Every structure is written in C-alpha cells, then in structure tokens.
Amino acid sequence: MRHSRPFEHRSRSWSAAPAASVFVRLDRSSSVPLYRQIYQQLREAILSGALPEGARLPTERALARELGVNRTTVMNAYNELASEGLIEGHVGRGTLVRRSLLALEDEECEPAMPSWLLGLAAGESEVLGPDARVLSELMALAEYGGMISFASAMPEPALLPAELFREICQDSLLSARQEALGYCPVEGLQSLRQQVALRMRRRGVPVDAGHILILSGSTQGIGLVGRFLLRPGDEVVVEVPTYIGAIQAFRALGARVIGIPLDSEGLRLDLLESVLGRHRPRLIYTLPTFQNPTGVVMSPERRRRLLLLCRRYQVPVLEDDAYGELYFDTPPPPPLKALDSNEQVIYLSTFSKMLAPGLRVAWLAGPVPMIERLSLHKQVFDLNTNAFGQWLVAEVLRRGWLDGHLRRLSAAYRRKRDLMLQAIEHYWPREIRVTPPGGGFHLWCRLPAGLRARTLLREAAAEGVALLNGEPFHVDGGGQQYVRLSYAYPQEAQIEEGIRRLGIVLKRLLLQRSQEQMRSSPPEHIPMV
Structure with a gap:
C-alpha cells in the first residue's frame, strides 16, 4: 500500500539541483485538492530558490506514478505553475524551472500574479466541496491515451452518430443557413422545441413547444432552476448518492443540501416525509430512472407517492432524466412528469447521452410561466444555445432517426x-x-x-x-x-x-x-x- 511520503529522486538526467520530488508531501485527508497541494509545494520551492532556475522537473507521468495520483492531477499542477511563468516545457529537455524570469531576487518586485487573482482558487473547496474539480478532471481524461477510463460518462467515440450528421449536412445545410448557422431565440429553435414536445407527448407528457426551454447542457438547467427558486441558505433535498454536478451547482448558489438515502426502489419516502415536515425545503432533485450513479429505477408506486408528498408540502421536483430512454430490456416506468397533474414537476433531459455530448443541447419542460421567467434568466448568462447543434438534433427528430x-x-x-x-x-x-x-x-x-x-x-x-x-x-x-x-x-x-x-x-x-x-x-x- 502506498503512503503519503515524499517521492524519491530516481532520474540521473536531472540537473544537479535538489530533486523536485523531495519538496512534495501529500495530505490525502486535507480538503485542499491534490493538484493544489503539488502546485503550492513546488511553487514554494521555486520561489525560495530551493529549486533553482534550470532545474528539471519529472514528467507528468513519472510524478503521477511516484505520488500515486492521476496524471491529470499533475498536469493541472504544472499548468498552474506554467501560468505564473515558473516553469517552461522544452522539446528534448523536459520541463524546466524559469525562476529568473520573475526577478524574484528583488524583494520589492511585483507579485507573479495580479493581486486581485491571488487566493481566488482557495475558496473552491469551501463552496463546492473538496471534489470541486472532479468533473473537469473527468473530461480531461478522455484526451489521454494509454489510460482505460471507467470514469467518463460519455459515449464511446465509435457510437457517436457522425454519419447521421454528415448526411443531414450534405442534404440540408445549404438550404438552412440561417436556422443552422445564425442566431436563434433564447428559448431555442422553434423547430426543435416542437419536435421535443412531440416526443414527450409520445411518452405520456402533455406539453407543447411553449413548455420547452432549450439549454446548453443539463447542468445549465440545474443552475437555472436553482437561481430561480433558491436563495442563499435555502434547503434542497437530493438523493444519496446523486449526480456530482447537481451537488456542486446547488452549493455554488449557497443552498444547504440535504441528502436522503436510496434503496432498491429509489428515494426513501419515509425519510423524505420526515425532512419535509421539519425543514420545508424549496426543491427536491431526483434522478428516478437509471439513477446516476447507482442505476436504481424508482418504482411506479413510489413515483406516485412522491408526487402526493410534494403536493401536500407544496415542494417542486426537478426530475433529471438523462438516461431514461437508454434501457436494455424492459422499458422503465413513465417519467414523473407524465404523472404530474398539478405542475409540481420540472423535467430535465439531454441529448448528450442519446446523441453526442459535444452538441451541448438539453431541455427543460415546465409550466409556461416558469419557462418564460427562466428564459429571462438564461439570456443574462447564455443568450443563444448552440444553433448548429439544435438544428442537427431537430433534423434527427424530424426524420425519425433517433429511435433507430x-x-x-x-x-x-x-x-x-x-x-x-x-x-x-x-x-x-x-x-x-x-x-x-x-x-x-x-x-x-x-x-x-x-x-x-x-x-x-x-x-x-x-x-x-x-x-x-x-x-x-x-x-x-x-x-x-x-x-x-x-x-x-x-x-x-x-x-x-x-x-x-x-x-x-x-x-x-x-x-x-x-x-x-x-x-x-x-x-x-x-x-x-
């Protein structure tokens, strides 16, 4: 078993300066991210002169192996050092310290980073938790060869429908220049909203285009709903465990996140009712179908009881249904939104899992007044969702290709x-x-x-x-x-x-x-x- 310890200097090709390895000690119980600990300790060694100009640092892979961390963690630490001008990569020579460029020998020199930037990253773990960078590091894994990744929640490249998109572009792009390549309404392309509403009606959800808001990814939907409903200090109920991005979004808004455990039928409603009676949360967030990360499917009876509780306590539900149409044998129960007769449910889904994550096209379905208000919130942060991606998705739906x-x-x-x-x-x-x-x-x-x-x-x-x-x-x-x-x-x-x-x-x-x-x-x- 590896223990937190300084890693040993094993390369004879380094400069005669002390090995960078002797300055790195990781505290895995700390709330400070590991990449940040590596960056801070190497930075201190460089600024103090313990690692002088020209000292060669180990490769990202070698340092990751010695410390027992992911290569992406070391890459992020090195990127931080490079952004301050403290290290520089040279083809054939490796990564070298550049301390002299900062003129640090002069005690009255300006700091390497503007004063207003200093310390900004230190608050990440306080607001978002100690795993604040897990999603960004997850995305970075896909760019590295040699690593078998069971971490990335994205389709295999061979399953991305490039052929479908090529055929659509060859057939129709020239005649759809404005719709595909121009600006579009904040609410989304009308053609896509209509196709999404039609598909939802086929799944038992009685909506039309006015109930649909197109998003730049489902995480944007969580953030929009959170900004609309929550104020700092408000309480949100989530499943335990639940989607990492939702936890981070709610915490970034200053909400207090209350976890309710799952069992084999989904959210434990006996525990939820106790929380609803004592706390009066402003929102319940649930993934009732192939829940991330557990894969649990909420039973039909529990879905009905959940909506009854929400109606009794007047709490809205944000239903995240990213995986509902990716079933293997038996179709899952209808969405919560299909059982919603009192407009208690805000429905969220995405084409990232069904088609391609790079499209950045997702959608919300909710009461018309809420969709109108959310559109106003959205235009402040994101005036237009990717029009080209919207057009491609609308064409896939219009041509009836999605089901196949x-x-x-x-x-x-x-x-x-x-x-x-x-x-x-x-x-x-x-x-x-x-x-x-x-x-x-x-x-x-x-x-x-x-x-x-x-x-x-x-x-x-x-x-x-x-x-x-x-x-x-x-x-x-x-x-x-x-x-x-x-x-x-x-x-x-x-x-x-x-x-x-x-x-x-x-x-x-x-x-x-x-x-x-x-x-x-x-x-x-x-x-x-």
Whole structure:
C-alpha cells in the first residue's frame, strides 16, 4: 500500500539541483485538492530558490506514478505553475524551472500574479466541496491515451452518430443557413422545441413547444432552476448518492443540501416525509430512472407517492432524466412528469447521452410561466444555445432517426454491461457487491469493509485504469466504500483488460488488509502444560 511520503529522486538526467520530488508531501485527508497541494509545494520551492532556475522537473507521468495520483492531477499542477511563468516545457529537455524570469531576487518586485487573482482558487473547496474539480478532471481524461477510463460518462467515440450528421449536412445545410448557422431565440429553435414536445407527448407528457426551454447542457438547467427558486441558505433535498454536478451547482448558489438515502426502489419516502415536515425545503432533485450513479429505477408506486408528498408540502421536483430512454430490456416506468397533474414537476433531459455530448443541447419542460421567467434568466448568462447543434438534433427528430439510433446504442451498452459483469465475475474477489443496472451507463460497486475507494483509485491509476470513488456523489461524508464504473466510454476490448487489472489490485489490497489484521490481532493464549 502506498503512503503519503515524499517521492524519491530516481532520474540521473536531472540537473544537479535538489530533486523536485523531495519538496512534495501529500495530505490525502486535507480538503485542499491534490493538484493544489503539488502546485503550492513546488511553487514554494521555486520561489525560495530551493529549486533553482534550470532545474528539471519529472514528467507528468513519472510524478503521477511516484505520488500515486492521476496524471491529470499533475498536469493541472504544472499548468498552474506554467501560468505564473515558473516553469517552461522544452522539446528534448523536459520541463524546466524559469525562476529568473520573475526577478524574484528583488524583494520589492511585483507579485507573479495580479493581486486581485491571488487566493481566488482557495475558496473552491469551501463552496463546492473538496471534489470541486472532479468533473473537469473527468473530461480531461478522455484526451489521454494509454489510460482505460471507467470514469467518463460519455459515449464511446465509435457510437457517436457522425454519419447521421454528415448526411443531414450534405442534404440540408445549404438550404438552412440561417436556422443552422445564425442566431436563434433564447428559448431555442422553434423547430426543435416542437419536435421535443412531440416526443414527450409520445411518452405520456402533455406539453407543447411553449413548455420547452432549450439549454446548453443539463447542468445549465440545474443552475437555472436553482437561481430561480433558491436563495442563499435555502434547503434542497437530493438523493444519496446523486449526480456530482447537481451537488456542486446547488452549493455554488449557497443552498444547504440535504441528502436522503436510496434503496432498491429509489428515494426513501419515509425519510423524505420526515425532512419535509421539519425543514420545508424549496426543491427536491431526483434522478428516478437509471439513477446516476447507482442505476436504481424508482418504482411506479413510489413515483406516485412522491408526487402526493410534494403536493401536500407544496415542494417542486426537478426530475433529471438523462438516461431514461437508454434501457436494455424492459422499458422503465413513465417519467414523473407524465404523472404530474398539478405542475409540481420540472423535467430535465439531454441529448448528450442519446446523441453526442459535444452538441451541448438539453431541455427543460415546465409550466409556461416558469419557462418564460427562466428564459429571462438564461439570456443574462447564455443568450443563444448552440444553433448548429439544435438544428442537427431537430433534423434527427424530424426524420425519425433517433429511435433507430437509440436501439443501436442500447444494444451496444447492454453488450458492454454484460461484458463488464462477466469480467467482474471472473477476475474480482467475491467480496465486492455489484448491482446490474437495467439501463444507463454505470455500475455501482460496494467494496468490502476496511477497503477504501480512494486507496483503490490510487492503486488503479498506477495500473492505467481510471474510475470514480463514491465520496463526491455523497453530501453526508459517506461513500468511502463505493466506486462507480462506466461501461459506455471504453471499447469492448478495454473493458475486460481494465477489469482484469482492477482485479489484481483488489486482490492485492485485500491480502494486505488481511495481513494487517493478523498483525494487529492479539496472539492466542497457549495454556502451560
């Protein structure tokens, strides 16, 4: 097992200056992100002269391996140092310290960063929590080769419908220049709003175009609804665990986030009713269908009871339905919005999982007065959602191509899910608990008692495998024994290999735990003869 310690200098090709490694000590219990700790300690060594000009730093990969962190973590630390002019990359020579450029020998010189920028990043963990950068680091993983990523919640590149988009552009782009390439209304292209409303009516939700607001991604919808309904100090109820982006969005607005546990049928309504009676929250956020990260589907009866509670306590519900149409065998229950007869439900979904995340096209469905007000809020921050992406999606819907594409996706993801489950059965210790999902992108795994997910992440990264630990999905400090694996992004051949590597790590960690327990247990008393 790796421990927090300074890493050793192993490269003879460095300059004669002290190795940068001796200045880095990581405190994994700290709320300061790991990349920030690396940046701060190397910065201090450079500014003090302990790392002089021309000293060569280790490569990102080498430093990540020695510290037991993700390569993206080191990359972010190096980027911070480079942005201040403290280091510089040279082809064939590596990354070198540039301290002299700052004229730091002069005690009266100006600071390397404008004074109004100093300390801005320090408040991230206070507002958003210690895992504030987990989403941005997640996105960055996709750019690095050699890493098998079970962390990215995005489609495999081969499943992105580039052929459909090419055909649409070849057929219609020249005749649709203004609609596809010009400005569009804040509410979204009328053609897309009409197609989205038509699709929702087919799923049992009685809406028309006036109920639809097009968004630049579903996280924007969470933020808009939060700004509309919440004031600093207001309370929001979320599931535990839940989507990381929602936790961060609500905390950034100054809301107090209250977590309610899930069971196999979804949100625990017995606990929710107790909270509603005592706290009177302003909003309930739920992912009732193939919940992220657990894959749980809220039962029909619990959906009806949830709406009854919301009506009784006059609390609106934000239903996030990113995965509802990506089911493998049995269709899930209708959306909460389909059961909503009192306009208690604000419905949110996205084409990022169904088509392509790069389109940045999602939508909200809600009462017309709310959509009108949210449009005013939206134009302050985002005057136009990507018109080209909207036009492409509208054409896919108009031509009736989405259902066939979803069938291909569901078949591919079902195959990947089964492959991952079979590999887990073959390579992993029996102590790990996994619940097979009926749709969506993720497996939620419980580790044995005494084995922490952060330890597994660190060891897995050294083996070239990325996954997510459970703590960022929790608002109550839990999740230490859970990890999320996403089967959507990696290729099929990578799934078995990645699970095999994780199996080796898990067996090693369990063996270490067993040996530690044996050493710590008192010896048996042997009676004298």
